[in-house]
Amino acid sequence: MALEIPGYYYDPDRRKYFRIENSKTAPKEAAWSAANVKRRAEEESEDAARTARLRRHARRVRPAPVRAAPLLGGLLAREAGEGGGVSPGGETLVRAWAGGLRAKGMLRLQPENITGGTVSSMWIGPSDERSGLGVAYGIVDGMCFAGSYIPRDGDDDINFGYAAERCPGLRLRPARYAQFTPQLMAINFHGPSRKMIVANRAYPHFNVSISYFTPGHSSAGDSGPAWVVDDDNDIVPFHTVLRGSNNTSVHACQPAPTGSRLTCVFGTTDGIAQLQDDQPTWLTPPAPPNHRRKRKQNTRGGRHAGHLSQHPNSDIHPWQQDVLSIDFLAQHPEIVLAGTRSSHVCLLDLRISPLDWRPKSNTFGHFSSVAHIKSVGPHSVLAAGPRNAMSLYDIRFLQQQRPPRPPGGEGTTTTAPAAANGWGNAATPIVVFPEYRNKAHVDIGLDVLTEPGYGCSGLVAAAHDDATVGLYSLQDGARIASPAVDGIRAPGEVKSMMWQTLPGDRHPSLFVGEGPCIKKYSFWA
Structure with missing residues (x-):
């Protein structure tokens, strides 16, 4: 900075000092004339005062x-x-x-005199537009299997008293079905065949039993609902045993979409089973008996067990092991998505023989055990599990490289085993969910809303390990504020939830299994 000398003007362009002259003797445009020097000094003073004023106001202005x-x-x-x-x-x-989501009532699947319990699996569906009733089927702690109508009043609240006045003679209280043995493991509904499918443990050899029944359906001329929740004595389920499933447990049950030759697929501790032509069989080739015995020892102690050891040259593929979650790829009824305890996401093409599936081309690694796998579009797959790991993948961009470090959170610093076991096929997430909190649970609730109009990509409802629930955007992974949903404090971890649009509703509702009750959250301005 040039030194200021009284009576002189410093020209920064010429880098010289000029004596300040009287305006009468100096040239008209001369920078060193007394008038021009005075004018510039006043302008600089005004600029400095304006800048200081703006800085003061910036600290006062709030959005x-x-x-x-x-x-x-x-x-x-x-x-x-x-x-x-x-x-x-x-x-x-x-x-x-x-x-704008608000709590809109609940229905209890368990008798009032029985305390405790958690809805471990449920299915919510519309009944018919004629009566406006929805239906719910649920399992409490693997022991109590019940079905119920979902009656609503003019404020969209679940209201059994209001429905009793409108539908006299209709049995509205939950119906509990004693024909199903204990240790019920999963439930879902196959729309094309109208079969309610239940997977449970059969005695005396502890094989997996696949049961199904068709809910009652009244004629169009009846005044009651078209979908009838039958009394206990009216349900006649068909039971069939999955052969070779001794000591096998079912983690997930997913009905096949329209156009598939299958009725349902099951994720089990020993691979994937299928239901076709009313008979359950193994979809994946069974693993050798010695590996199955080793797997039983490694996973003994509950569903929170860690990863299985996997040798790079092993002939045991991920889909022959512990499959925690399963789904069909959207718009592809012949491609099954499987999420395993060993952190693999498998894309299985049913059009070719399972013996021709190769992990290097159809498997990539997630950051944890894949407790949930959801198809959210023709090319996008959502995987979620322990270690606070929930990510969205684009299966078109599978890469032959190691995956990056997880997006943060305690215990998420290891890379996926799928890249470490020598197979090398991995995918980089296109969206991560940094606020998702689930450190250790695989038996925990999650569902995705993909109907058009609810976000650019969709909305995820995910349970956390502190018995709360959060909503997340599939576009950027950010958590979306919802006072009613954020305020959920269940008695324990929420194990089941589902988005569903009931008859007469313009918007879907979120159904959450909080303890032995199913609670409804709907939009209400």
Whole structure:
């Protein structure tokens, strides 16, 4: 910085000092004339004062609270040309909709005189538009299997008293079915055949038993609902045993979509089973008996057991081991997705022989055991499990490289075993969910809402290991605020939940198994 000398002007361009001259003798445009020197000094003083004033005001200005509102704030941002109408961290409309979810009642599957219990598996479905009733089937602690209507009043609350006045003579209380043996493991519904499918443990040899029944259906002329929740004596299930399933447990049951030759597929501790033509068989070739005995020893102690050891040259493939979750790839009824305890995500093409499946081409690694696998589009797969690991993958971008480190969280610093076991086929997540919290549980609830209009990609409802539930955007992985859902405090970990649109509703509702009850959360402005 040039030194200021009284009576002289420093020209920064010429880097010289000039004597300040009277304006009468100096040239008109001369920078060293007294008038020009005085004018510049006043302008610099004004600029300095303006800058100081702006700095003071910047500390006083705060964004209007309305800008934080997901709907109105997003609309204001769009009018101002900020972000194209999308609020920071997620989609405007889905954030507003999630914020408007409210608790809308519950139904209890277990008698009032029995305390405790948790809904371990459930299925929610629409009954018919004629009566406006929904239906729920659920299993409590693997022991109590019950079905119930979901009656609602004018405020969209579950209200059995209101429905009793509108539907006199209809049996609304939950029906409990004693025809199913204890140790019920999974339940789901196959729409094309209208079969309610239940997987349970059969005695005396502890084989897996696949049971199914068709819920009652009244004629169109009846005044009651088209879908009838039958009394205990009216249910006549068909039971069949999965051969070679001694001491096998079922983790997941997924009905096949329209166009598939199968009725259902099952993820078990010994691979994948299938139900076809009312007979359950093994879809994957069974592992050698000595490996199965070793697996029983390694996983003894519950479903929280760690990864299985896997030798690079082993002939035992991931889909022959402990399959925790299973799904069908969207728009591909012949491609099955399987998530394993050993951290593998498997894409299995049913059009070719299972003997021709190769891990190097159809398997990639997740950051933990894959407790949940969900198809959320023709190319996107969501995998979630322990170690706070939930990620979205694009199966078109499978790469021959090691996966990156997990996106943070305690205990998430190891790479996926699928890359470490010599197979090398891994995928890099396109979206991670840093606020997902599940350190150790594989028996925990999760469901994905993929209906159009609810976010660019969809919305995930995921249970946490502290008995809470969170909503997440599939677009960027951010957690979406929802006071009602964020306020859930279940008696224990939530093991089952489901998005479903009931008859007469314009929006889907979230059904959450909180203890022995199924609670409903719906949008209500």
